[in-house]
Amino acid sequence: MVTKKITIKDIARIAGVTPTTVSMALNNRPRISDKTRQKILKISNELNYRPDLLARSLISKKSYTIGLVINNISDPFFPELAQGIEEKARELGYNVILCNINRSMRSQGERIEMLRSKGVDGIICTTALVDDPHIRKLVDDNFPFVLINRRHYDPDLAGKINYVVLDNFSGGYTVIKHLYRLGHDRVAVLAGNFQTSTVIERNKGALQAMKDCGIKQSPRLTIKCDYSFEQAYNATKKLMKMKSPPTAIFSHDDNMALAAREAILEMGLKIPEDIALVGFDDIRTTSLTGIELTTISQKKYEMGELGVKILVENLEKEVPPMVNQLVLKAQMVIRKSCGYHMTGYVR
Amino acid sequence: MVTKKITIKDIARIAGVTPTTVSMALNNRPRISDKTRQKILKISNELNYRPDLLARSLISKKSYTIGLVINNISDPFFPELAQGIEEKARELGYNVILCNINRSMRSQGERIEMLRSKGVDGIICTTALVDDPHIRKLVDDNFPFVLINRRHYDPDLAGKINYVVLDNFSGGYTVIKHLYRLGHDRVAVLAGNFQTSTVIERNKGALQAMKDCGIKQSPRLTIKCDYSFEQAYNATKKLMKMKSPPTAIFSHDDNMALAAREAILEMGLKIPEDIALVGFDDIRTTSLTGIELTTISQKKYEMGELGVKILVENLEKEVPPMVNQLVLKAQMVIRKSCGYHMTGYVR
């Protein structure tokens, strides 16, 4: 049995006042005499009083809790993001309910419903698809939320959704341009899920760069791997066995790039001598000696912080605040896997 | 403005019944005519009714939410653990509030209080110190909780605390024995925080193995690095500059081992030729080609699942269930960093 719960009634009884007074005293409201307040504070300390925030939320319609919807906390992109979110939320007085949806978009809807039922004040979603009906519903219901690393493409919703994203187009563009200048005009792309803005934009950027460089990309060189290590591994093996294999691989995330690396090394090939490799996200592992993956950096922690900041502004401003749509600049981290350190730019 | 909230009152009014009936119908209680139930269900669907779980919790004293206290979700040990926890919790009908306490034990107490105020049904704690007063308080209050990867040493509490841990003693023992058999009798230890059972036991195991092997360990070879990458990096540099440097390093976690690796490689030394290296935890990065760190495996996902399972059993059994203290077997993953593949066991 958990020890009996102390309520303001108990304190009131002991202090010889009413619950109202106790409530007022504990919430530092004015119009309570110092003497009474002190007495109440003392008793509440002695009894180890712990306010029931659920009861308070029932009245105030504020739970000071936000929901975080992510694919999978084990994907190395998310821990830092989640840390930024949790720590910023905490700083602003909020708790975070974590929801792993593991790629099942069906479950995304349920989880969002659950979060709303549990009274979260807002939601941070990192899993939205470009035509996601659940996101549309949130907008329709005027429920506060922010997308991180995702956009929604519905034109009706265009100006209404808060988001924090990297400039993914520019990221994809930069990578291909970089590779081209290093002499690569046959670049395979290991792509994520094409239902997400992230992938669509990275890919668009890549294609645009190819076009600008006069490369015509064979569709066979763009392979949908859905952010899966295994799929990327297998795809790479297949790519390298082609009659004329690519001379470089651009992976939509570092995790798949690491998978490609395993495949490549296992085949006895060398990075970057035999094949250049570029990732995306700049997860920690990429900087280790011997890995040294060229990649696009993402300030994951800061993105998390920003998302929370925007969300909480929405929650706490009386007037509906402006919609915030942040697009962070993409920056390339050049390491050894692209071969830059060996040759520099050819042209 | 968020769209006005639909309550059972609204449904009741429309259906021409009382809120009680609606409540009963929606909760699938017997004694409601099928006709009424159907009508109520239909209306509640049409109105997009979403039950207010906070209100329900206020009565039932159950929130179906558990608190997860960890140091830092960005530490690579935790994401998989958290995933196991979240997914198992979800399967059992619970949500998870994530609390990063980032090594500030002061904050641990506050976070636990906050979680309890928010009405969590139980707590999973991965940060407890061996004499942690907050844990003692939970026991005193009879509040349901489970430690993961931690034990508490208070003899009064010995039989009362649920936990899931690896056999850390055996882990430490195995590593040293392994290194000794490979010819290493001068092994440095990069240690975590000695206020945790994890570290105390890993170290005890290591010392016992040294004793059994007839090694007398210089205290200068055991260095407290507090699980910090930077501290481990610096410590390694210092170690390697000693007059007679160690021939092997045992790190209390993989993260510090990777730091040691960076330091070693930067100094132009080779692993394992110049120095053998063994980690702990078997995080993903360790298996990559070129890293190939020998380590002690931890089934992080499963530990998380087990923790939740034990906790929820505690929450849902009418009779106070047995205390569960699970000690999982430690298993070594031999890769290249210890040199086994080159020499095998000498004796």
Next chain:
DNA sequence: ATGAAAGCGCTAACAG
């Protein structure tokens, strides 16, 4: 400066 009464949304005990 304090108290009395009402109610947040829901459920449970007891009637009818």
Next chain:
DNA sequence: CTGTTAGCGCTTTCAT
């Protein structure tokens, strides 16, 4: 089968 009443713990008018 359904309604009435009461109450979870807290806050919030409105009195006094």
